[in-house]
Amino acid sequence: MLGEDDIAGGVPFVTNAGSSGYPVNGRVILHIDMNAFYCSVHEAVEPELYKGKPLAVAGSVELRKGIVVTCSYKARAVGVKTGMLVKQALRLCPDLVLIRPDFDLYRQFSRRFMKIAYEYSPLVEAVSIDECYVDITGSKIFGVPLDIAQAIQLRIREELGLPCSIGVAPNKLLAKMASDMKKPNGISVLRKRDVPHVLWPRPCAELFGIGRKTAEKLKKLQIHTLGQLAKADERLLTDRFGVYGAHLLLAANGEDDSPVNPEREQSKSIGHTTTLPVNVKDKHDIHRVFLNLSDQVGRRLRKQGLLAHTVQITIRDPDMKTITRASKLPHASENADEFYKAACKLFDTQWQTGEPVRLLGITLQNLEAKREAAVQLDLFDYEKQPLKEKLNKAMDALRDKYGESVILTAGMLSDDPSALIRNGKVRGTSLQMDHLKLKGLEEE
Numbered sequence: 001m002l003g004e005d006d007i008a009g010g011v012p013f014v015t016n017a018g019s020s021g022y023p024v025n026g027r028v029i030l031h032i033d034m035n036a037f038y039c040s041v042h043e044a045v046e047p048e049l050y051k052g053k054p055l056a057v058a059g060s061v062e063l064r065k066g067i068v069v070t071c072s073y074k075a076r077a078v079g080v081k082t083g084m085l086v087k088q089a090l091r092l093c094p095d096l097v098l099i100r101p102d103f104d105l106y107r108q109f110s111r112r113f114m115k116i117a118y119e120y121s122p123l124v125e126a127v128s129i130d131e132c133y134v135d136i137t138g139s140k141i142f143g144v145p146l147d148i149a150q151a152i153q154l155r156i157r158e159e160l161g162l163p164c165s166i167g168v169a170p171n172k173l174l175a176k177m178a179s180d181m182k183k184p185n186g187i188s189v190l191r192k193r194d195v196p197h198v199l200w201p202r203p204c205a206e207l208f209g210i211g212r213k214t215a216e217k218l219k220k221l222q223i224h225t226l227g228q229l230a231k232a233d234e235r236l237l238t239d240r241f242g243v244y245g246a247h248l249l250l251a252a253n254g255e256d257d258s259p260v261n262p263e264r265e266q267s268k269s270i271g272h273t274t275t276l277p278v279n280v281k282d283k284h285d286i287h288r289v290f291l292n293l294s295d296q297v298g299r300r301l302r303k304q305g306l307l308a309h310t311v312q313i314t315i316r317d318p319d320m321k322t323i324t325r326a327s328k329l330p331h332a333s334e335n336a337d338e339f340y341k342a343a344c345k346l347f348d349t350q351w352q353t354g355e356p357v358r359l360l361g362i363t364l365q366n367l368e369a370k371r372e373a374a375v376q377l378d379l380f381d382y383e384k385q386p387l388k389e390k391l392n393k394a395m396d397a398l399r400d401k402y403g404e405s406v407i408l409t410a411g412m413l414s415d416d417p418s419a420l421i422r423n424g425k426v427r428g429t430s431l432q433m434d435h436l437k438l439k440g441l442e443e444e
Contacts, residue, residue, distance in 0.1 A: 034162060034163075037109075043055065272296055272361060
């Protein structure tokens with residue numbers, strides 16, 4: 001059983017809940033947050049290399065360039081932080097062990113820890129590669145809420161070798177806040193009646209969902225703490241923030257009625273960006289980057305059975321000035337060559353020739369399911385469209401079987417980072433959830 005040292009504040013979950021340990025009315029939500037996930041995965045897989053050492057996952061390991069993607073708690077203890085330059089991290093921690101990312105491995109462990117949670121409730125909502133919500137209101141068969149939280153945490157530690165923190169609360173907002181209270185390996189409880197003494201003394205920026213800019217705007221209204229926000233005049237907030245102001249007031253009071261949604265919702269957009277190793281001015285080099293980006297966003301789009309109506313490009317210069325430009329396609333498409341042509345046209349018309357570029361991206365927007373789409377055939381190209389579809393299917397099948405680089409056009413061959421986009425092992429983000437959208441937790 002859990003002792004007081006394992007629970008933030010040593011607070012039991014419910015009172016007036018009957019012998020079941022569940023509230024008579026209301027929900028019980030868990031937020032499972034994997035601790036230093038990428039580093040912990042490497043430590044679990046190769047303990048002889050990494051156990052007990054200060055670790056950092058970073059790109060360009062051999063060249064000691066790039067930034068720290070994430071780091072272990074031992075590295076954090078000496079000041080290493082996510083987003084820090086690798087050379088700066090090495091000055092703080094000369095013994096820091098640098099590891100190249102392996103997103104295929106992270107996706108594998110992501111599925112495994114969420115499948116453990118799924119065994120206790122079908123209501124599992126993945127919000128990133130290393131965290132999820134679980135609604136256990138109907139899971140009384142497995143015990144009281146703290147027993148379930150403890151069982152999940154123990155199984156993840158014993159079966160996967162990974163640490164996690166779990167928040168237990170009556171809604172998603174408070175569960176998320178609770179999981180941050182004790183790391184690593186904590187189980188924390190946050191009830192609505194705990195909000196005044198636990199959350200209200202904190203600055204507004206600490207509430208999940210309030211960013212730095214919103215916190216600064218609140219300060220201008222003389223609202224510095226969550227307690228002040230909770231007691232603020234609603235009209236004042238809605239005048240300044242619109243409908244978001246009413247949400248801020250509810251959140252500061254610990255209110256959140258959003259459901260745990262287990263449905264794998266259709267992606268709203270699919271995109272890739274790549275930071276270039278040097279400033280690039282040559283239009284042909286930039287077009288080659290767009291070719292690689294178009295190829296992979298097209299692959300991801302087709303895997304999810306979607307079509308895109310809009311192509312958006314992102315351009316960032318060396319001074320970090322970023323612009324986005326978008327254009328609507330003549331018809332919904334899944335073809336990389338159409339995305340490529342649209343991206344290049346946008347760039348050529350929206351960016352001054354010879355101006356340096358440091359980052360490029362393509363995002364497909366206004367997506368719809370292919371099976372539900374009424375495909376509009378081009379009057380002068382309609383005979384080629386079925387052939388394009390067959391070619392896409394054949395190429396996708398070959399790449400699924402033999403790897404992304406089995407078939408490439410000559411223009412895709414390069415040594416810039418855009419060529420690495422095809423490598424799912426070294427490229428990915430914590431919010432890219434294709435590994436769960438394509439195959440549910442109930443599937444093997």
